[in-house]
Amino acid sequence: MATAELVLGLLHNGPAHGYDVKRGHDAWFPDSRPLAFGQVYTTLSRLERDGLVEVVDRGSEGGPERTVYALTPQGREHLAHWLAEPIQPALGAVDEMVRKVVATIRTGEDASAFLARQRSSHLRRIRELKAVESDSDSSSWLVRDYMALHLDADLRWLDNALDRITEQKETSR
Amino acid sequence: MTELALELIRVEYAYRRDVALRGVSLQVRPGEVVAVTGPSGCGKSTLLHCAAGILRAQAGTVHLVGQNLAELPEADRTRLRRTQAGVVLQFGQLVPDLSLTDNVALPLLLEGHEREAARRAALGWLERVGVADDAAATPSELSGGQNQRAAVARALVTGPAIVFADEPTGSLDTHAGEQIMELLLSSARVGGSALVIVTHDNLVAAYADREVRLRDGVIQHEVSLS
Ligand SMILES: Nc1ncnc2c1ncn2[C@@H]1O[C@H](COP(=O)(O)OP(=O)(O)O)[C@@H](O)[C@H]1O
Numbered sequence: 001m002a003t004a005e006l007v008l009g010l011l012h013n014g015p016a017h018g019y020d021v022k023r024g025h026d027a028w029f030p031d032s033r034p035l036a037f038g039q040v041y042t043t044l045s046r047l048e049r050d051g052l053v054e055v056v057d058r059g060s061e062g063g064p065e066r067t068v069y070a071l072t073p074q075g076r077e078h079l080a081h082w083l084a085e086p087i088q089p090a091l092g093a094v095d096e097m098v099r100k101v102v103a104t105i106r107t108g109e110d111a112s113a114f115l116a117r118q119r120s121s122h123l124r125r126i127r128e129l130k131a132v133e134s135d136s137d138s139s140s141w142l143v144r145d146y147m148a149l150h151l152d153a154d155l156r157w158l159d160n161a162l163d164r165i166t167e168q169k170e171t172s173r
Numbered sequence: 174m175t176e177l178a179l180e181l182i183r184v185e186y187a188y189r190r191d192v193a194l195r196g197v198s199l200q201v202r203p204g205e206v207v208a209v210t211g212p213s214g215c216g217k218s219t220l221l222h223c224a225a226g227i228l229r230a231q232a233g234t235v236h237l238v239g240q241n242l243a244e245l246p247e248a249d250r251t252r253l254r255r256t257q258a259g260v261v262l263q264f265g266q267l268v269p270d271l272s273l274t275d276n277v278a279l280p281l282l283l284e285g286h287e288r289e290a291a292r293r294a295a296l297g298w299l300e301r302v303g304v305a306d307d308a309a310a311t312p313s314e315l316s317g318g319q320n321q322r323a324a325v326a327r328a329l330v331t332g333p334a335i336v337f338a339d340e341p342t343g344s345l346d347t348h349a350g351e352q353i354m355e356l357l358l359s360s361a362r363v364g365g366s367a368l369v370i371v372t373h374d375n376l377v378a379a380y381a382d383r384e385v386r387l388r389d390g391v392i393q394h395e396v397s398l399s
Pocket residue numbers: 188189190191192193211212213214215216217218219220
């Protein structure tokens with residue numbers, strides 16, 4: 001998880017409190033788990049230690065929630081590098097579905113029943129994602145689109161997999 | 174008990190070389206949205222054509238709003254089809270030489286409605302689907318998306334009990350496709366029409382209350398999505 005880099009991104013438009021960072025994150029990714037305060041503050045202090053952010057105001061009473069953070073030039077550079085780097089095309093979190101299908105086949109369970117259940121669950125989720133009204137000044141539709149298209153890819157993979165399994169069964173009969 | 178909008182009982186259909194449907198049974202309740210999905214060649218279009226009375230099932234029965242299509246005299250069957258079943262195909266299938274208004278008015282005129290009333294109803298629908306400004310244009314003067322909007326209007330103008338759509342977004346880009354889907358769903362909802370959408374596209378199928386998946390001319394599974 002690139003929480004550190006996201007926090008740098010959230011400071012890109014100017015200095016902010018940890019609270020603003022958390023709020024900004026949750027607004028950018030409204031369908032993801034909200035960022036926990038604890039995580040915001042540990043991330044910010046780690047970034048400060050590494051020289052990527054600096055404290056520009058401690059407030060009168062001090063304490064983490066009064067502290068205002070800003071990007072350092074190194075922080076800005078680190079963020080630019082992160083954004084410029086393509087991600088490793090590796091098997092991600094969805095691989096649980098792949099594992100289940102492999103296990104279904106290896107244990108001789110009914111793969112087409114799995115397909116029916118997984119289609120139902122994926123199609124429902126796609127519908128939910130599409131049902132959200134997109135307001136024009138928000139980027140959250142980008143995330144929803146990404147998720148919907150990946151669910152579509154999952155379903156197509158599942159179709160292909162089961163077609164081939166069925167064909168193999170038919171020819172080996 | 175409310176009457177089903179559509180009921181297929183063990184419907185079979187074979188072309189000269191290929192068996193397309195091998196005993197398909199299906200029920201669609203009033204107002205329900207059903208997606209018929211499956212890989213290309215699995216029999217989706219044949220199913221839709223049999224259900225809409227465009228093709229005649231070779232075995233089994235098709236009930237459209239409670240009427241057995243095979244038992245109706247030809248004229249009654251045509252009439253039932255025209256008034257109770259709206260059809261939207263992949264490429265609008267509008268009459269090329271007629272204006273959008275005349276295209277949409279056509280099903281009403283064929284039913285013997287008075288000309289002015291039919292035009293007014295057509296214009297009302299063109300407005301609802303967002304192409305009232307192009308009412309006087311012919312299909313070739315307009316985009317695929319605009320034609321498809323008019324095709325939706327034409328399918329719904331008679332207030333049918335059921336609308337059949339065969340890959341209605343297949344010739345459109347993603348955005349225009351989404352708009353047509355929203356339009357089909359909202360129009361069907363307004364009129365209380367059931368909707369059967371044939372599609373190989375998961376993003377389109379996701380709009381339905383239920384998925385019926387075909388494989389090799391038989392139903393592979395049916396799952397609720399609502
Ligand atoms: N007009 C036709 N003449 C001959 N064969 C056809 C015709 N239409 C469809 N078929 C065959 O019937 C089968 C089912 O086709 P179809 O119902 O069009 O499937 P789908 O709409 O799912 O792609 C396929 O094998 C196809 O080749």
